[in-house]
Amino acid sequence: MFMNTQFDKLFINGEWIDGGSENTIPNQNPFDHTEIGSIQAASKEDLDKAYQSAQEAQKSWANELPQTKRSIMEKAVSVVEENKDLIIEWLIKESGSTYMKAAGEVTVSINSMKEAATYPYRMEGKILPSQVPGKENRVYRAPLGVVGIISPWNFPFHLAVRSIATALATGNGVVVKPATHTPVTGGLLFASIFEEAGLPKGLLNVVVGKGSEIGDDIVTHPIPRLISFTGSTEVGRRIGELAGKNLKKTALELGGNNVFIVLDDADLDQAVESALFGKFYHQGQICMSINRIMVQQGMYDKFVDAFVSRVKELQVGDPSDKKTQIGPLIDQNQVDRILKDIESSKEMGAEVALGGNAEKNLLYPTVLTHVTNSMPIAKNEIFGPVAAIIPFDSEEEVVGLANEHPYGLSGAVHSSSIERATNVAHQVETGMIHINDEPVNDEPHMPFGGEKDSGLGRFNGEWALEEFTTVKWVAVQHKRRDYGPFIEKR
Template sequence: MSAFAKWNLQFIGGQWREGRSQTVYTDQNPYNESTLVQIRLASAEDVDQAYRAAKEAQQEWEAVNAYQKVAVMEKAAELLKERREEIIRILIEENGASHLKANIEADAAMGILKEAATFPLRMQGKIMPSVIPGKENRIYHKPAGVAGIISPFNFPFHLTMRSLAPALAAGNGVVLKPDQQTMISGGLFLGKLFDDAGIPKGLLNVTVCRSAEIGDAFVEHPIPRIISFTGSTPVGRHIGELCGKHLKRVALELGGNNVMLVLKDADIERAAGSAAFGKFLNSGQICMSLNRIIVERPAYEGFVKAFVERASRLKYGDPRDKDVVVGPLINHRQVERIQKLIDQSLAAGAQYALQGKVEGNVFAPTILTHVTNDMPIAQEEIFGPAVGVIVVDSEEEAIRVANDSEYGLSGAVHAGSIEHGVEVAKQIETGMIHVNDQGVNDEPIVAFGGEKASGLGRYGGEWALHEFTTVKWISVQLQPREYPF
């Protein structure tokens, strides 16, 4: 029996059972396209039952003592430590993750889980004075209720945990809709993990379903008060519209067109090393991956040479090989999409500095030069192992070009002077930016999120606690109040 055969059931109402859809989905290895497991998808009726189960269980969970909640979250962390090798194997086989990326992802998810385990003891209220004599105002921090979480394929385990652990720890019920392509690492594995940790039955539900079949039912259902979505900007816009229509809170972590600025006094080798990691980790399939590298002319030739040298040394291919850095893209549609962006940019005047081979779903590192900011390779989110290098004649031009994008998620500035780098970073319209580093950074206690078309809200630490809670004001009239009539 395959090691993945057990992941063939939905997790709804505390039970592992078949979905009610007529569609059977085949979960595949993106490198060799072998079948891992098949699952009958969930229907709109299944989603409804999942939300109802979450609402009922949430009332029980909210009443649980904070220290008991902490114990459950800590138990989940213990179980994750025990099952670390299992999730790494799943990420390699289902997500096409390299060993390096899978380990980074497991560590990041553990960090979020440990931080979230502190949340039950941080649901602090306070007493405030009142303008009314004899009254006190009490402010209570409460769970929002039920959250609907939609997670992506690229960092499925971590990006699901980033919403799921804070939502549960803050006292909410959850219905999770993972990307089908990573339904195990982004969904079912987590359902099993928290179920074994001892959460109430029905508190967490995992529904593997197809939006084309259930429509907008997952978002529009009347029970969830919060929708957390990580994915593309077009889908995020649609979800935001639906949440606005139904007056639901929404947290959106969307696409990026992230820049790295290499100023003329930057350490070229250091910048090239940052660029290689920030572009090619997980084959560039990260919302924070570098999409454009903007270089001041005095540093341009040296940077391109050093960057190409580093990128050309990266091993690509089968992610089961521990030396492989660049594994497969999630499916062949992504290969074709990226090649189209490259071809269009070449036709517009870009040139190969490094032309990567395409073997199945594996796209080897590719670098374009003579790129201008209006080319497809610069304007579109690449989400793969290709990047354009843009040369500019001044720092002011670099800043202008960097901001000439509808996105604003992450980025980086390399400069000889750290404080000068910070001053430049302040001028880039983005939610996160890193000096003398690259754009792929995510820490459990720091605010994570974007500006403009890159999203709404913030994850991480106290900001995540805020996203999944609400505030209630209760006033207490301690002494009789005199009214004017």
């Protein structure tokens, strides 16, 4: 088990301490609204100490042997594996994850950590030719220094660790600010994990605080060179502005309005099953979740009938019950927001084929038909268990509909012709898209990220190495250089 589970404190410079703010962060179970705990929030002074600690510890960590870094990362993987049941329990009670989703999240997190454990031996440079006689050009890869990480509440464990593990493995120090809905699974768990793994003090710091109190400061503080953020486009735009003013790098994975395109020659059963998972996994609270299901005329009625029939079978309720497939949304504000979009869309002509009702934070699986691209349920990122099904006539039309909105994170195209589906996929403006599958995919060695309003940069694999490191050109003049007529003895 973990050496330390003081999940009511901050973790700064290797110590578990109370926050210096007058505010407290309540931690509430989104299903039954019971209080899990309460954390004294971080102050600006706490944040400064965290960054100072990371900066100081990083100086020696950057020069640590690669086998030492890798050993600590591998030990951290072992700690997660040994404590898998505890982590799953926390994900269920803190983020409203179903057991299936929580278990899947831990598995994909372990895979990300294993990929990160390879990075210390992948910090490669280059030797390149020079245009100058007797000169050798060398390019060295180095850590950025300190990375600030702001983690989200929907997949808090995975979306935090993919940046934490990458940053540490590439020689950086880290300060994490988890979402206030998920301070433990998005931050404090990692303090315990890496503490037990033997990470040197000060390299990883976790500050739990209100965005209104330290949100801007975690970005504008002079120490961090990269801000890694996963969350809404609205907040990401603000972070990008603040980072740009201070000449900092950003890795931003933001909102999505992902399309699921069903062409008229698709395998109906396969498309329905893919749509079921891609729409309702974790109640649709995933940046990659299907937002708009677009079905070609001729297939539309058959798809709707088959899809509604399968949605009716989904089990809704307590996420701690292993049979539950649909648990609660994170809070009542999310439920109210989605119900409002449903009502507005109904007024514009959408029809409710199933659902449309809620009990507290439980929003029942909902299917809307006869949706158009201009309706709120199609224009806005749903982030909930509501499927909006849009008919289309031609491939040209569906590509136009797909690209009409300003997001471009993930997507899917179904067809019995791989070439036909791939041709459509190439025309959709998105960072990721999948043929005869659903949009919720993440593999630790593949580039993860979006286009347009869905963010900047890429996570995972060699692309994460580029984001979390920098390069330095060192030119070596082996022979005395002739500077020509500029330098002449007189």
